[in-house]
Amino acid sequence: MNPFQSIYEAIGEDQIKKLVSYFYEEVAKNQALRKLYPEDLRPAERRLFLFLVQVFGGPQTYFEERGYPRLRMRHLDWMINPSMRDHWLNAMLTSLDKVNLEQNAKELMMDYFIKTANHMINHE
Numbered sequence: 001m002n003p004f005q006s007i008y009e010a011i012g013e014d015q016i017k018k019l020v021s022y023f024y025e026e027v028a029k030n031q032a033l034r035k036l037y038p039e040d041l042r043p044a045e046r047r048l049f050l051f052l053v054q055v056f057g058g059p060q061t062y063f064e065e066r067g068y069p070r071l072r073m074r075h076l077d078w079m080i081n082p083s084m085r086d087h088w089l090n091a092m093l094t095s096l097d098k099v100n101l102e103q104n105a106k107e108l109m110m111d112y113f114i115k116t117a118n119h120m121i122n123h124e
């Protein structure tokens with residue numbers, strides 16, 4: 001088991017739901033991010049929620065609905081340079097601060113988001 005997969009049990013699904021809800025509030029407020037997303041943010045919110053539940057060791061509903069994540073490939077439709085990465089990451093880290101999490105889980109999640117956001121960069 002990779003360490004990220006202990007997060008779901010440590011923090012529970014409700015906290016992941018809150019995190020993702022805060023994240024899309026940040027997206028809605030940030031013009032650079034907002035314009036990349038569809039008009040209705042709710043389906044995107046559900047996809048990110050199910051994805052994180054799965055990555056953090058919970059049920060595999062994401063896989064059942066969306067198949068293999070192939071996350072980097074799914075992001076090739078958008079030009080993600082270091083600046084866009086920063087917008088995304090700031091929105092996520094701001095949201096993470098709003099959720100009440102045990103320090104160890106929070107640090108693991110920060111590691112995960114930083115590592116994965118860097119991996120999504122596909123443009124200078």
Ligand code: HEM
Pocket residue numbers: 033036037038043044045047048051066071074075078080084085087088089112113114115116117120
């Ligand atoms: C830790 C880093 C990231 C994670 C875990 C993540 C996760 C996801 C997931 C799970 C989806 C839905 C994929 C699907 O099933 O179709 C998605 C979509 C998307 N992501 Fe990311 N992403 C990350 C970084 C980024 C970055 C840096 C950007 C650039 C600003 C970005 C922009 C988008 C956009 C525009 C969509 C389409 C929204 C939608 O689902 O309709 N993501 N992301």
